[in-house]
Amino acid sequence: MTDEMIVRPGGPADAKTILRLLDDATAWLVAWGRTGQWGATPASEDPRRVVQADVWATGGGLWLAVVGDRPVGALVVGAATDYVPAATEPELYVNLLVTDRAYAGRGVGGRLLAHAADLARARGLPLLRVDCHAGDDGALVRWYERQGFTATEPFTVERPGRNPWPGQVLARRL
Template identity: 50%
Template sequence: MMIRKGGPADVQAVLGMFDSAVAWLTERGRTGQWGSEPFSTDPARIESVSRQAGEGGMRIAEVGGEPAGCIVVGAAMPYVPSPVEPELYVQSLVIDKRFAGQGVGAALLGWAREEAAGRGVGVLRVDCYAGDDGNLVKYYERMGFSRTLAFKVGEWPGQILEMRISRDAS
């Protein structure tokens, strides 16, 4: 697996990753996280992925030369409380369902942890969907994050999690 910097040329591949995740969730009746419509047909989601691709915090994991997952890091999202100390925030993480179970998410989160340490920040934060069976929150806990604050955006239930970073781990 290789992790490389992402950019505008990756927008279609990342939209495809989201589309595969949405289809997988929809097949299981779990539309609360991202809805049931493909990201690639939603102008607001296309704009969001395009903006993130141009901001410098996007990384793409490739498996066998194919884009398999994407992480975007940067500043905290506007709907969560501001950080109380310097941090790196996982704004987005998505894995193409064709590559599920191959450690793509863990590798991308490992890259983010190393990036935070390299920047000398003490915390890596992420928020995620906390509805349904809570499996997404449990996933982040297995990856070394701890729950900090539950929140809602409208009716969407979210959970903020954080990972303490050793500043000498870089």
């Protein structure tokens, strides 16, 4: 399947694609009772997430995995978010990785992470980091570990009026 897939740069017109992928992933998580990661509200109905998708689409770090003419995954790379512990060396940070659930198990996420590693190497950066939801049963952390990342710092994002969000930073040396 990954042979049929290309990875192309994204742009301003792809904000709706990001929202579609997030909405589909959120619906899948909700169906499995896993609302801790992104909640239960579709991203396209959350004004904050709509703005975030626009920023990602116009920021120069968006890449899309495409099969035929259908985007099946999105990757955003850039600087680390302010809620994670700072890196002690130059890095490239994965700000978003989301895949089309209809293509689950076909290597979309792994292909996008390999692309992120290639981007970091091309920039002479020795480190690729990502953070993810560390709640529920820890399955997402284990998935990143299977992709060659090592769990480093756990962290918690306090959210007024809602439960804290448990996160895990993972790193991959290049």
